[in-house]
Amino acid sequence: MKRFKIAVIPGDGIGNEVTAEGIKVLDAFAAYKGNIGFDYEFFPWGCEYYLKTGNMMEEDGLKTLEKFDAILLGAVGDPSVPDHISLHGLLIKIRQGFNQSINLRPVKLLPGAPCPLKDKKPEDIDFVVIRENVEGEYSGVGGIRFPDRPEETAIQTSVFTRKNTEKIMDYAFKLAQKRNKFNKVTNVTKSNALNYSMVFWDKIFQEVAGNYEEITTETTHVDAVSMYFIQKPEAYDVLVASNLFGDIITDLGAALQGGLGFAASGNLNIEKEYPSMFEPVHGSAPDIKDKGIANPMAMIWTAKMMLDFLLEDSDTEAIIKAITEVLVEGKTLTPDLKGNAKTSEVGDAVCEKLKSILG
Numbered sequence: 622m623k624r625f626k627i628a629v630i631p632g633d634g635i636g637n638e639v640t641a642e643g644i645k646v647l648d649a650f651a652a653y654k655g656n657i658g659f660d661y662e663f664f665p666w667g668c669e670y671y672l673k674t675g676n677m678m679e680e681d682g683l684k685t686l687e688k689f690d691a692i693l694l695g696a697v698g699d700p701s702v703p704d705h706i707s708l709h710g711l712l713i714k715i716r717q718g719f720n721q722s723i724n725l726r727p728v729k730l731l732p733g734a735p736c737p738l739k740d741k742k743p744e745d746i747d748f749v750v751i752r753e754n755v756e757g758e759y760s761g762v763g764g765i766r767f768p769d770r771p772e773e774t775a776i777q778t779s780v781f782t783r784k785n786t787e788k789i790m791d792y793a794f795k796l797a798q799k800r801n802k803f804n805k806v807t808n809v810t811k812s813n814a815l816n817y818s819m820v821f822w823d824k825i826f827q828e829v830a831g832n833y834e835e836i837t838t839e840t841t842h843v844d845a846v847s848m849y850f851i852q853k854p855e856a857y858d859v860l861v862a863s864n865l866f867g868d869i870i871t872d873l874g875a876a877l878q879g880g881l882g883f884a885a886s887g888n889l890n891i892e893k894e895y896p897s898m899f900e901p902v903h904g905s906a907p908d909i910k911d912k913g914i915a916n917p918m919a920m921i922w923t924a925k926m927m928l929d930f931l932l933e934d935s936d937t938e939a940i941i942k943a944i945t946e947v948l949v950e951g952k953t954l955t956p957d958l959k960g961n962a963k964t965s966e967v968g969d970a971v972c973e974k975l976k977s978i979l980g
């Protein structure tokens with residue numbers, strides 16, 4: 622029996638609601654397997670914790686998290702705390718502190734999910750965005766000069782290191798090999814305007830591409846990528862993007878796959894020196910919190926990604942199959958999918974399907 626220690630940070634808003642459903646599915650999967658189990662420890666970190674303590678997490682929170690095999694996070698953010706404080710105090714702190722340099726974000730339209738593009742079918746929308754996750758535009762380097770004076774000036778500097786840029790590019794190429802779809806990597810850039818950072822980014826892309834002659838490459842500016850996602854999503858296989866561009870295009874990707882209720886992600890420390898963290902792409906959705914109507918499918922898919930990182934087991938595909946069956950059946954869907962089911966009913970329905978698929 623292999624047991625995994627999972628740190629669970631439900632966070633704010635719908636974070637709690639969806640995390641419970643991810644755990645339900647993890648436990649259903651473990652029960653079927655019989656030879657794995659999860660020991661969860663819950664951390665009440667988030668905006669409420671901040672309002673009580675002045676910190677988003679324990680001061681030595683990273684030390685506490687270090688001993689876990691993985692972290693499952695719901696969402697962070699509440700209107701009572703400025704977003705840059707809450708996010709830099711918890712989510713971004715963990716990503717950067719644990720050098721989770723790869724943000725893996727699949728964009729895949731499941732049968733039964735509502736794609737906003739007419740005529741696009743599940744086989745047309747199936748790609749992965751590799752988002753740089755620890756530096757770039759999110760490096761936190763900068764400051765305010767001459768605060769509150771007429772000359773007041775804000776400076777926010779992007780930082781791109783060769784080591785990290787090479788690493789994420791290399792990961793993207795290896796993933797394209799493994800996926801074996803078009804054997805193609807798209808470099809998302811903006812080197813026409815960003816004449817240091819993105820010119821450097823493109824140079825590293827070309828260098829790394831030289832190690833993968835069998836992989837086709839293309840370089841496209843992020844504005845054009847945004848247009849092509851709508852016009853020809855079927856053209857994509859693996860994309861590699863900087864932190865900010867990757868953030869923006871993956872919400873667009875989420876829309877292509879039926880909404881934020883489907884977008885899953887993993888923040889990977891591929892060296893396995895620190896735990897990796899798994900979280901849906903969506904936020905804390907204050908507009909629907911405490912109603913029990915958030916779509917938990919993104920979190921359930923995220924839990925599947927966590928399993929894939931911890932185990933090599935093709936049975937995890939059954940989780941995607943179970944979500945798909947619930948979608949196609951159309952009886953147990955949350956309001957974002959025009960249903961009237963509760964979050965927990967969707968979790969239960971996915972578990973039921975999973976049990977019958979796995980037998």
Ligand code: NAD
Binds near residue numbers: 639695902908
């Ligand atoms: P959001 O993702 O929370 O919500 C955008 C819209 O999508 C809302 O209408 C919301 O109701 C809907 N939505 C999101 N997830 C859903 C789900 N699972 N089911 C049904 N509908 C869903 O983005 P936002 O409104 O820009 O941000 C709200 C807060 O969350 C802010 O504080 C923001 O900083 C934070 N945020 C956190 C994360 C994270 O923790 N990973 C990600 C994005 C935003």
Ligand code: IPM
Binds near residue numbers: 708713868902904
């Ligand atoms: C995401 C979110 C975060 C990001 C925010 C909340 C800091 O939008 O994970 O996509 O920009 O990385």
Ligand code: MN
Binds near residue numbers: 868869872902
């Ligand atoms: Mn985002």
